[in-house]
Amino acid sequence: MKPLNQVQSRTAVLPFENIDTDRIIPARFLTTTGRAGLGRHAFNDWRYLADGTDNPDFPLNKDAARGCRILVAGRNFGCGSSREHAPWALLDYGIEAVISSEIADIFRSNALKNGLLAIVIDADAHRDLLANPGSELVIDIAEGSISKADGSKIEFSLDRFARHCLLNGVDQLGFLLDAEAEISAWESRRAADPWAMERAA
Amino acid sequence: MSPRTIIDKIWDAHQVRAESSETPAILFVDLHLIHEVTTPQAFSELRARRLRVRRPERVLATLDHSTPTLPATADGQRRYVSAEARQQVDQLEANCAEFGIELHGWNSEHRGIVHVIGPELGATQPGMTIVCGDSHTATHGAFGALAFGIGTTEVGHVLATQCLLQRKPKSMAIHVDGALRPGVSAKDLILHIIGRIGVGGGTGHVIEYRGEAIEALSMDERMTVCNMSIEAGARAGLIAPDQVTFDWLHGRPRAPRGADWQRALDAWHSLASDAGAHYDREVHVDASAVGTTISYGTHPGMVTPIAAAIPTARDAQEAKALAYMQFDGGQTLSGQKVDAVFVGSCTNSRLSDLREAAAVMRGRKVATGVRALIVPGSVQIKREAEAEGLDAIFRAAGAEWREAGCSMCIGMNGDIARPGQLVVSTSNRNFEGRQGPGVRTVLASPRVAAMAAVAGVITDPDTFQERAA
Ligand code: SF4
Numbered sequence: 001m002k003p004l005n006q007v008q009s010r011t012a013v014l015p016f017e018n019i020d021t022d023r024i025i026p027a028r029f030l031t032t033t034g035r036a037g038l039g040r041h042a043f044n045d046w047r048y049l050a051d052g053t054d055n056p057d058f059p060l061n062k063d064a065a066r067g068c069r070i071l072v073a074g075r076n077f078g079c080g081s082s083r084e085h086a087p088w089a090l091l092d093y094g095i096e097a098v099i100s101s102e103i104a105d106i107f108r109s110n111a112l113k114n115g116l117l118a119i120v121i122d123a124d125a126h127r128d129l130l131a132n133p134g135s136e137l138v139i140d141i142a143e144g145s146i147s148k149a150d151g152s153k154i155e156f157s158l159d160r161f162a163r164h165c166l167l168n169g170v171d172q173l174g175f176l177l178d179a180e181a182e183i184s185a186w187e188s189r190r191a192a193d194p195w196a197m198e199r200a201a
Numbered sequence: 202m203s204p205r206t207i208i209d210k211i212w213d214a215h216q217v218r219a220e221s222s223e224t225p226a227i228l229f230v231d232l233h234l235i236h237e238v239t240t241p242q243a244f245s246e247l248r249a250r251r252l253r254v255r256r257p258e259r260v261l262a263t264l265d266h267s268t269p270t271l272p273a274t275a276d277g278q279r280r281y282v283s284a285e286a287r288q289q290v291d292q293l294e295a296n297c298a299e300f301g302i303e304l305h306g307w308n309s310e311h312r313g314i315v316h317v318i319g320p321e322l323g324a325t326q327p328g329m330t331i332v333c334g335d336s337h338t339a340t341h342g343a344f345g346a347l348a349f350g351i352g353t354t355e356v357g358h359v360l361a362t363q364c365l366l367q368r369k370p371k372s373m374a375i376h377v378d379g380a381l382r383p384g385v386s387a388k389d390l391i392l393h394i395i396g397r398i399g400v401g402g403g404t405g406h407v408i409e410y411r412g413e414a415i416e417a418l419s420m421d422e423r424m425t426v427c428n429m430s431i432e433a434g435a436r437a438g439l440i441a442p443d444q445v446t447f448d449w450l451h452g453r454p455r456a457p458r459g460a461d462w463q464r465a466l467d468a469w470h471s472l473a474s475d476a477g478a479h480y481d482r483e484v485h486v487d488a489s490a491v492g493t494t495i496s497y498g499t500h501p502g503m504v505t506p507i508a509a510a511i512p513t514a515r516d517a518q519e520a521k522a523l524a525y526m527q528f529d530g531g532q533t534l535s536g537q538k539v540d541a542v543f544v545g546s547c548t549n550s551r552l553s554d555l556r557e558a559a560a561v562m563r564g565r566k567v568a569t570g571v572r573a574l575i576v577p578g579s580v581q582i583k584r585e586a587e588a589e590g591l592d593a594i595f596r597a598a599g600a601e602w603r604e605a606g607c608s609m610c611i612g613m614n615g616d617i618a619r620p621g622q623l624v625v626s627t628s629n630r631n632f633e634g635r636q637g638p639g640v641r642t643v644l645a646s647p648r649v650a651a652m653a654a655v656a657g658v659i660t661d662p663d664t665f666q667e668r669a670a
Pocket of ligand 1: 314337547548607
């Protein structure tokens with residue numbers, strides 16, 4: 001994963017609440033065994049009409065939204081399934097950050113592991129961003145702030161480990177692999193533990 | 202030591218390294234369930250990094266999502282929806298062979314929906330940490346396990362290290378006091394609960410379901426309840442194990458035996474939350490107030506007692522959902538024409554669910570113009586249902602009796618309805634397009650789904666006899 005410090009872009013807005021992962025990428029596109037090229041199915045059933053052409057009413061298809069890398073979405077974004085295809089599709093589509101007042105746990109965890117910023121802000125600031133598509137924002141990860149064009153700032157908090165990983169491009173699997181000796185030691189200690197009764201074997 | 206919840210106890214017992222402000226905990230995973238959809242990229246990562254699966258004996262694989270539910274053709278060909286779906290299945294078979302993982306594939310008597318076969322094999326046990334690249338992993342919480350869904354990157358982490366990096370979630374107790382009224386099912390209860398706390402109501406939390414009404418549930422019913430925890434946004438949902446749990450597990454293929462069983466029981470008995478343990482949030486639900494419940498909108502929090510008029514939209518979001526569903530606020534859904542009925546999914550595809558549906562369909566016919574799909578959760582359940590003659594009841598009624606799998610719950614295998622059609626479904630998600638583009642889903646219990654199939658319209662069980670007569 002590449003280190004990520006800042007995301008700067010105009011915003012595109014999807015004002016709907018509870019945008020679930022089936023909306024972000026419908027299940028019929030999950031038969032892939034790779035992760036590339038999913039962007040063309042991002043929001044597939046909203047984005048395209050039945051004949052495969054762009055749906056002119058879908059907010060992200062408007063000219064003003066094209067090329068925006070920051071998505072502001074209604075409350076409880078990413079609810080539903082654990083499919084990591086959702087953040088893969090958004091990243092491939094060109095989204096680098098999602099901002100909402102509430103983001104579903106698994107989606108958020110998946111997003112951050114892939115370098116897609118998933119940011120939760122308070123309800124007032126969120127309402128304001130929802131009402132103003134096309135806002136020019138600078139998201140600063142180290143600082144935990146979103147700067148608006150008028151110079152005002154919205155603060156957000158990010159788990160320190162997630163922030164560290166984003167800023168330094170840390171590979172979390174590498175981090176776990178480094179703990180191998182500790183894991184092995186724990187396993188052998190546990191062999192004598194009554195809690196270890198279960199046998200996965 | 203201060204009083205601990207069952208969540209604290211399982212968490213503490215699996216911490217290889219405790220969390221700090223800088224880093225999450227390293228949590229050991231006892232059982233890792235995998236299926237064909239969310240794993241190929243994880244195995245590719247392993248291969249690219251020349252890593253092995255650290256504890257293959259703790260991984261259990263099955264085929265469920267992309268698998269056809271129509272039987273193979275006479276010459277043995279599986280009827281996959283696409284070459285890609287076939288390739289996904291082939292790839293899991295190859296990955297399991299290469300990395301030494303037990304796969305319940307096409308020839309296994311235990312193939313089925315991942316959350317159905319874990320318990321069925323007795324692999325799901327109290328006190329365990331269980332993960333799967335699938336959000337309905339919470340199902341296993343019914344046994345007093347801490348079980349949650351993870352993404353594909355994390356699937357790779359667990360394959361390579363048998364551990365996960367996790368922050369400890371918050372805890373929520375949902376006390377279901379009193380007793381459910383006769384005829385009210387576990388599905389009605391969990392739909393009611395989600396309606397009450399909302400689809401984001403459990404975000405950041407693990408839910409412990411407690412109280413008399415929960416203790417009175419069978420294991421199948423407990424699985425139905427825990428299964429839908431994610432529909433309230435919760436990481437997991439669980440129920441402390443008790444005699445009902447132990448009786449269910451005893452003698453299952455992977456359950457401990459002999460002296461090990463006794464030792465396991467001793468450990469499992471100490472899992473229940475201590476008196477006075479602290480929860481971050483507590484909710485009380487009056488079981489006697491729960492009626493037959495169905496969904497009317499496009500997320501599982503939009504639910505209503507079947508006899509009641511659906512609420513008028515309070516905001517643009519709800520108006521949009523009602524427009525998609527082609528329902529009007531103030532309308533009662535009973536009497537609404539149905540195009541298809543699906544009885545299946547990890548929520549409601551177990552033997553008791555099939556029995557409920559069969560009790561309704563026995564001696565009756567699926568209404569003209571309605572397609573009814575009955576899909577058992579596992580090969581084992583299919584065999585048991587057939588031994589009881591349930592398949593004959595369904596077939597005689599004009600319903601389709603299929604092979605085990607996820608089927609129309611997610612529609613990845615081609616089992617979908619057509620745009621605009623209304624499906625009464627025993628699955629867990631009524632999201633727009635979940636059962637096919639433009640398809641409208643109403644979530645219900647197996648009994649209500651079966652009644653809709655034979656009546657041809659959504660039917661309140663209280664008026665079913667009159668209608669059918
Ligand atoms: S039955 Fe549905 S919810 Fe359950 S695992 Fe399969 S697709 Fe997921």
